[in-house]
Amino acid sequence: MTYFPYRRICVVGTTGSGKSTLAENISHCLHIPHFELDAFHWEPNWTEAPREVTRQRVEAFTRTEAWVTDGNYSFCRDIIWSRTQALVWLDYPLALILWQLWRRTWRRVIKKELLWGTNYERLWPQFFSKDSLFLWALKTYWRHKKTTTTLLSTPEYAHLIVIHFKSRRETEAWLRSWA
Numbered sequence: 001m002t003y004f005p006y007r008r009i010c011v012v013g014t015t016g017s018g019k020s021t022l023a024e025n026i027s028h029c030l031h032i033p034h035f036e037l038d039a040f041h042w043e044p045n046w047t048e049a050p051r052e053v054t055r056q057r058v059e060a061f062t063r064t065e066a067w068v069t070d071g072n073y074s075f076c077r078d079i080i081w082s083r084t085q086a087l088v089w090l091d092y093p094l095a096l097i098l099w100q101l102w103r104r105t106w107r108r109v110i111k112k113e114l115l116w117g118t119n120y121e122r123l124w125p126q127f128f129s130k131d132s133l134f135l136w137a138l139k140t141y142w143r144h145k146k147t148t149t150t151l152l153s154t155p156e157y158a159h160l161i162v163i164h165f166k167s168r169r170e171t172e173a174w175l176r177s178w179a
Contacts, residue, residue, distance in 0.1 A: 003178060004029075004030065004178040004179075006085040006086035006161060007030070007032060007065060007066035007067075007085065008062070008065075008066060008067055008083055008084050008085045008086075009023075009026055009067070009068045009069070009084065009085065009086045009087075009088065010068075010069050010070070010080055010081065010084040010086075010087050010088070011023045011026070011068065011069070011070040011087075011088045011090065012070070012071070012072055012087065012088070012089050012090070012148060013072075013089060013090030013091065013092065013097075013144075014072075014090075014092075014094075014097050014137055014140060014141050014144050014145075015072075015097070015101065015133050015136050015137045015140065016097045016098065016100050016101030016104065016133065016137050017090040017091075017092050017097050017100070018090055018092075018100060018168070018171075019070035019071065019090060020036050020038075020070050022070070022088065022090065022171060022175070023036070023068045023069065023070035025175060025179070026068045026088075026175070027068045029175070029178075029179040030066070030068070032066040032067055032068060033061075033064070033066070033067050033068070034067070034068045034069070034070075035061050035067065035068075035069050036069070036070055036071060036116070037054075037058070037069060037070065037071025037072075037073050037076070038071060038115070038116055039116040039117075040054050040057040040058055040061075041054045041071075041073060042115075042116045042117060042119055043117060044117040044118040044119065045118060045119070046119055051075050051076075054073065054075070054076060055075065055076050055079065058076045058079050058080060059079055062079055062080060062083045072144065074147075077151075081151075081156075081157055081160065082156075084160060085159075085160070085161060086160070086161040086162075086163060087152075087157075087160045087161070087162050087163070088163045088165070089148060089152075089162060089163070089164045089165065090165055090171065091145065091148075091164060091165060091166050092165075092166065092167065092168065093166075094137075094138075094141050096167075096168070097137055097141070098134065098137060098138075101133060101134060101137055102134075105121060105123070105126050105133070108120070108121035109121050109122070109123045109126075
């Protein structure tokens with residue numbers, strides 16, 4: 001077992017890749033706080049917080065010495081990534097992401113899991129609306145890969161330790177190696 005020295009960690013990946021689950025596990029193993037960007041962004045009744053409010057929440061949280069976050073909100077990336085030490089990128093195949101999203105959606109609906117504030121997963125919008133996370137995953141998958149690759153090659157983010165996983169098996173082995 002090795003030691004994981006980083007105390008400000010950001011987990012990124014396409015919707016449904018397992019960002020929040022991995023971030024929770026890292027948080028638990030390192031005994032540091034975890035925040036989901038979704039929790040800062042979504043108000044009751046699936047109302048989006050104004051971007052400036054979300055940015056203020058992110059700004060306050062990332063001023064602390066140690067944290068784990070997950071999410072891909074580009075309008076607050078500058079705050080998070082500039083303060084992040086290690087960036088974990090879950091770059092899984094689209095088929096796996098869609099399968100995980102399918103399982104997660106059904107679990108949340110059946111168990112009536114409270115997500116953020118007063119928000120619960122709703123079945124109808126996930127499968128039969130323009131707000132579907134499945135459509136969002138399909139729409140953003142390739143763009144997210146390209147954008148992340150491009151951003152990580154810029155001098156602005158050269159300070160980041162990038163941990164890039166292309167399979168769940170790789171991710172799980174990495175977590176077991178130091179947790």
